[in-house]
Amino acid sequence: MGEEEQEQQQKQQTLQESVACEPSNLRQAIEVISSLISLSHSIKVFIVKWQLIRNKLEELNSGLMAVENCDSCENLALSSLIAAILVTVDECYDLARRCVDFSYSGKLLMQSDLDVLSTKFDRHVKNLTEIYSAGVLSQGFAIVVSRPGLNACKDDMRFYIKDLLTRLKIGDTEMKRQALANLHEVVVAEDDKYVKIIVVEVTEIVNILVNFLDSQDAVIQEEAAKVVSVVSGFDLYKSVLIGAGVIGPLIRVLESGNDLGKEAAARSLQKLTENSDNAWSISAHGGVTALLKICSSVESRGEVIGPACGVLRNLVGVEEIKRFMVEEGAISSFIRLARSKDEVVQINSIEFIQNIASGDESIRQIVIREGGIRALVRVLDPKSSFSSKAREISLRAIEKLCFSSLSAISILMNYGFMDELLYFLRKGEVSVQELALKVAFRLCGTSEETKKAMGNAGFMPEFVRFLDAKSFDVREMAAEALSSLLSIPRNRKRFVQDDRNIGFVLQLLDQQEETNSGNKKFLLSILMSLTSCNSARRKIASSGYLKNIEKLAEAEVSGAKRLVRKLSTNRFRSMLSGIWHS
Structure with a gap:
């Protein structure tokens, strides 16, 4: 054994003895690491290696700060670890000084020394994690780092996130729950800033979140799903979540999580499937079946059904998945949901019906046969309490589903559609009124019989009223619709009266x-x-x-x-x- 190695062992033994009876050495370790982190920023050589070392120092420092109130004398393993950390930090100081002063003997030797140092810090972080996992760290002992205020500098925000990372990695169950709740709070309040730190800088958090989706603790699973739901709303970061394998765990939350967890998981999947790129991944993990089960179950809450409908709506563009949904009875389930009092459920289900039947005559016939037209017309009932947005969606769906078929138009008329359309032309809110005009305009061009019926119902005076509307498009549409109705002799006589x-x-x-x-x-x-x-x-x-x-x-x-x-x-x-x- 060389003299240098003996000297290092002796130094570590001395520090161990000191730490074993002096809890203040934990504070000393935190202070010297903080000082070393500051010093490392002034190093202009081996920048990549020093960045790696600095990341490990920050993680280690965050971990030590989390147990600063813990009596280290009560745990020999922790005391020993602090001693070892101080020895390694002393070595690091020496290398840092030599790099700052350019006083090292050779680049290759210094690179080798830095690699060895990085490995030691890795080992310290691992050992600290193992000690915490054994139950040394509990909520009662942990110092809570305050959340940075609004417009805080990026370094403070990064430090806060790294502190949360440490708690997620090594805290007990309660600490993990609280750390996840805090993480959700900051990504919601200042989403883009903190989300970028999580995904781009402190990337380990993404993998931890994905792993927590499979947690046996329902609260941890739920809180992780809520954070993932926020992150999945950013197009730039969706690929990171997908790369971390988030689809499978999210579907497992849908299958066995609590209601709030299921809701967050469904919202995440809805955002991740907006362009259908991940449709096959959803299907491969059994997601379509799980989502259909949620939408068809009378026990499912509306907060879960709404986004679940949204996911399935996003997936109907894939022909094989669409056929599978039809075979599983999805159409009857969604026609039932179109009558829901929950606006999100209702709108997503109507859009699903419209999308699944678009361009497919056989499915359109199933929708009609299952009572889809009647369900859509009921949304337009002026006596109902449905929202204007739901009525707009319903009008669009009726136009897409019915106007290419005389038999479908006949069914529409039998359900009183013309009276309801006329009502919204006269008294609807502006957005619904303009859409009603567009639908009425389209209806004029379907058949001679329809034009006669519209003339009898009283559409012409409404079209006349729109002839001097402020909007050029509205004026032109009303003029064209009126011109179309006046091609019928009976309508001309009525108009001239x-x-x-x-x-x-x-x-x-x-x-x-x-x-x-x-x-x-x-x-x-x-x-x-x-x-x-x-x-x-x-x-x-x-x-x-x-x-x-x-x-x-x-x-x-x-x-x-x-x-x-x-x-x-x-x-x-x-x-x-x-x-x-x-």
Whole structure:
């Protein structure tokens, strides 16, 4: 044994004896490590190796701080470890000074010494973990590091996260629970800052979180799932969670966790499947079956069903998974959920029905056969308490599912859809009202019978009312829809009965600034349809707006010259100029 090695052993033995009777040596170890960390920042050589050593020093320091109130004299293993740590820190100080002063003899030798030093610190961290795991560290002994205030510097935030990491690794059950709760608190309050530290800098936490999802302790499992749910909301970090193997544990939480854990796991999976990239991974771990079970169970809470529906909605784009869902009876389950009083459940289930039937006639028929149309129309009942958002989603789903089939439209009408659509055109909130107009516009183009029914129901006065709306798109849509309805003779007669209608259309045409606007084209189309009715033709020809129509014809506005020619019957020829002879 060389003199240097004997000297090191003697130094360690002396420190052991000192520490065994002096608890203050724990504070000394914390202070010298903190000082060494500061010194390491001034080192300009072997930067990567010193960064690794500094990371280990910070982890070790956090662990020692966590038991600063523990009487180290009561545990010989801890006393011995502190002694060993002080010896290694002394060695590290020596190497740090030589690196700062560039007084080392050779690069290769120094690199070797730093590698040995890094290994020693690794061993100290492992030994400290084992001591804590044996029960030395408990909540009663642990010093709680205060959470940094708002706008704290990044170093303080990083130190706090590393302290939580130590507690997650080596604390008892209660300490782990509290550390996870604190972690969830900071990622929610200042999500992007702390999440970045967790995922990019203190990366070990991600693996610990994934492992905790399989914890036998329900609270630890739940708290871990809540943190994962927050992290999974960041597109930049989803791949890190996937790489850590988070899918399988999340599905196991769905299968056997408590309600809050299941809710957090479902929310995580909903975020992780937003682009369907992870669909097959969900399926491979039995996730589709687990999710369908949640959605079909009458015992499941709405807070769990909502995001579970959302996950399945995200997965229907994969043909094989979609077929499996249909075979498992998913459609009837989701039609039942479309009647839910829980808005999230209702909206996600309606979107699921719409997505699974989109572009697939056989599934669309199953939806209709299982009562899907009736369930969607019930959401629109003005007497119900469903939200405006749910009604918007339902209107969109009805449009997607029904408007390509006359038989489906017939079913819609039998359930009173037209009356409810008209109600929202008249009295709906702005967002629902505009969507109702779009749906009514689409409905006009489905069949002649539908146009007749809409005319009888009273849609034309509502379309007239929208002709001078603030929104250009709304005005144009209303004009086109009205033009479509006026292609039916019975509707034209009804329209002309109100003297104000023709005058209003002519007035709007006169107010149009752009010569060739789309709205002007449809207003002219409305007037053109009305010319087949004698009384309407007389009113137009004798109105004070005729010259405006002639000017439009001279300007070659689409439809204007044709309208002038239509008006120029033998009876009215003398009233008009000769521009149509040009």
